[in-house]
Amino acid sequence: MSDGGESGAADGSGDASAEDWPVKFRGITESLVTTLGPNDLWNVAALGLHPPAESEAVGNDAGENDGKRDDGGDPRVTARTWGNTRTRRNFHRQGGGYVQFVRDPVDFVDATLSIFEVEEPVLDSADAWVEVEAERIDSGAEGDTEWEEWTLTPVESGVECEAVPTINRGLGAVVEATVAASRLGVDAYDDAELRERLSYFEAVGRNCGDDRVCTAFDRLRDHLGE
Incomplete structure (x- = not known):
C-alpha cells in the first residue's frame, strides 16, 4: 500500500459502491x-x-x-x-x-x-x-x-497527487503508439499501417513531449527490438 494520500473505504463509510472512484470517466x-x-x-x-x-x-x-x-x-x-x-x-x-x-x-x-x-x-x-x-x-x-x-x-x-491539468500531445502520442505497437503481428491488423502510425506518433511525441516522453519512445523501440 502506498504511504501517501488518503485511503479508506471508497465511500468513506465502510461500504464501497461501484460509483466511488476518485476521477471522472468520460469515454474510455x-x-x-x-x-x-x-x-x-x-x-x-x-x-x-x-x-x-x-x-x-x-x-x-x-x-x-x-x-x-x-x-x-x-x-x-x-x-x-x-x-x-x-x-x-x-x-x-x-x-x-x-x-x-x-x-x-x-x-x-x-x-x-x-x-x-x-x-x-x-x-x-x-x-x-x-x-x-x-x-x-x-x-x-x-x-x-x-x-x-x-x-x-x-x-x-x-x-497521491493533485495537479492542474495540462494538455501535452507528447503523452497522448505515447499512449497511441503503445496501442499500435501492441497490435503488431495480430492477424486482424495490417502491420504496414501500424508502423506508419508508430512513425507518426513518434514524430509528434519527440516534437511535443519532454525528456520523459523521448525516453518512452526509446524504450518502445527497445521493446520492439528495433
Whole structure:
C-alpha cells in the first residue's frame, strides 16, 4: 500500500459502491493495473476503463446525479482483457487488483510492451489508485483472440497527487503508439499501417513531449527490438 494520500473505504463509510472512484470517466479512460501473480510480484499492465453506457459520468465529481443511472441501478465501470494475459489469469486467481491513474509515459510503454513487475501494488508514478474487486460478466472472441469482460468495484482508494491539468500531445502520442505497437503481428491488423502510425506518433511525441516522453519512445523501440 502506498504511504501517501488518503485511503479508506471508497465511500468513506465502510461500504464501497461501484460509483466511488476518485476521477471522472468520460469515454474510455486509459489506466494501469497491478495484479498479484503466483510469484508474489505485482504485474503492471495497461487497462482501458469503460463507464456504464447508461451514465454520462461516473465518479465522485460526476454531477447532480452522482453518477447514478436513470433506472436507479448502481453504475459499473468495466474493462476487457484480451488473450491469456497475466492480468486475466491474476483476476481469476485473486479476484481483483489495483487500478492506477498514471501520467508517466515510460510506465505506459513498459506496462504495455514488456513483463513489468513490482514489489508493491501502487506505483510511485500513480496520481491516484483504486483497489478493485473484479468479476467476470461476459466473454467472447474477436478473430483468434479471446476476450473477457469484467466489472470493477472499488474497495479502497487514495489520491497521491493533485495537479492542474495540462494538455501535452507528447503523452497522448505515447499512449497511441503503445496501442499500435501492441497490435503488431495480430492477424486482424495490417502491420504496414501500424508502423506508419508508430512513425507518426513518434514524430509528434519527440516534437511535443519532454525528456520523459523521448525516453518512452526509446524504450518502445527497445521493446520492439528495433
